Amino acid sequence: MTLRPQARLTTAFAWWMSGVLLFAPSAGAQGSASAPAKDPLPAWYEGDSKRAIVAFVQKVTQPGGEGFVPAAERIAVFDNDGTLWAEQPMYTQLFFALDRVKALAPLHPEWKSQEPFASLLKDDVKAALAGGERGLFEILMATHAGMTSEEFERIVKDWLAVAKHPVTKRPYTEMVYEPMLELLTYLRANDFKTYVVSGGGVDFMRPWTEAVYGIPPEQVVGSMIQMKFELRDGRAVLVRLPEAEFVDDKAGKPIGIQRHIGRRPIAAFGNSDGDLEMLQWTASGAGSRLCLLVHHTDAAREWAYDRTSSIGRLDKALDEAKARAWTVVSMRDDWKTIYPVAK
């Protein structure tokens, strides 16, 4: 994986300030259940982005129309970090890994004097990650491997049940974008099959995507580590090994899609250069296509970042979106609400 987390979490004062604003009451944030029957996307302002989405769905579902696509071929793929849920100040999966290092530390006394763990245990994330991808890889393998697939699923669920985002103090599974939840529901109501296609770990996402996005485990594509089949007292288990298997990012995304789905999507949703090849792959099919980028333009309600961000950099893909007339959503201007109202 090519996660490049930003520096010290403790420098997040600006984010905290923006986070406070998230709790201001906002109109229209009650979810699609209370929406007028005619508007499937009530959290979206009327504008070019919403019009492009609705026009696309109407076109591909119009029987006999020139843009019609049979239901079985209505495949829609969504990046996760920064497209369906927040990715700042750091990918959620990395927060998970850091918490796991602390939880596992008593079993690893050697970590007190061994980088990157020693710095992590002193809450110095910047120093821990100074070694680049090698240190990150060690953190991920130490926390994501060595257990069975079922044990890992339980660990993820238990963590998500209590973990809170450092800025908003909300559970991570509430740091999802209400307008995108509406979009998922709208597409499924029109017989689309919706997939997550993320650089994040597939086994980190599957335990919660069904409850949060309505996307079942078998429709999640992501990065993978190696596994080994074993019989333990006659019972079959899969043991997670500390070796990378597949990185579902950049050119890996269309490959992951082809391996897993075997059909070219007709709609793709991303937010960063890591999604560019997925959008190109989607755009290059015949017939009706929708390619959409979420542009993080809302420093007040979420975060504002694009061409120079170390997380979720959006640079080449933004240029290509403009050149190809893909839909670029401005979070500030297109979305009435960002997160669902707290329950």
Next chain:
Amino acid sequence: MTLRPQARLTTAFAWWMSGVLLFAPSAGAQGSASAPAKDPLPAWYEGDSKRAIVAFVQKVTQPGGEGFVPAAERIAVFDNDGTLWAEQPMYTQLFFALDRVKALAPLHPEWKSQEPFASLLKDDVKAALAGGERGLFEILMATHAGMTSEEFERIVKDWLAVAKHPVTKRPYTEMVYEPMLELLTYLRANDFKTYVVSGGGVDFMRPWTEAVYGIPPEQVVGSMIQMKFELRDGRAVLVRLPEAEFVDDKAGKPIGIQRHIGRRPIAAFGNSDGDLEMLQWTASGAGSRLCLLVHHTDAAREWAYDRTSSIGRLDKALDEAKARAWTVVSMRDDWKTIYPVAK
């Protein structure tokens, strides 16, 4: 892949004789459409196998029952070669590869003097494969790589439209087992999601599984070769590379299932030792389970082979099935019909 084809096709006289018998009229072969409403499996004789299947389905679908399984978790996985369609005298995918060698030979004058191709072009399959897996790998890579994913799909479809089984002279897609087609339909009618999980190439199967089995491309798990993302004149393609990526056989099957589906199946269907780990993985979950082996016992209507066959060997898995009381289907005694009636 670990395909170990049997020897010369021209020695298939015995198979030819059995093939002739396939065209004898057989009762109850009209498919499930003409079946009494009460019997979802008309091509199955009443007996332990059919009773075990029906009892399992009733148990997992009985709301409030102790064996109830929610619809979303009703995952059923089927091996392909020898379980859903015939695998004798040689895997169909290998017939495809041999035909492709001949079709491509004009572009490869060097093959005339280069093994394994030289022998193949003289119809001496035995000599061509005398070198073991290395020769087989070269044949597979020469015929399955070097084109885009879309070009390969077209090649497979074009071949299947004209290719005929050497014994029965029927299209390969009619060499499927009518009782298993009924079983697929029966399970789906009870809200199961049905998957193919095969040692065969995923991209060789996906072009036809929907039409033949009612299983869409995204529910096919199989062996894979590597791919590369490319832009050609601005259009995104995936190019198939002559390198193995994943072998979906033996211990690879549960790994392929976990990677692709992310849920442990509750029902698994196989016919050989290559399916043993998939059945063990399925059997080891909590709650109601159905593990079933198709035993090729019908030399008159199909083929009879098990413990010593080079293709579809059923030895260890047969012992384990008996020890664990899994369901073992005898094709001769449990199935009224083998193949669908010719259209």
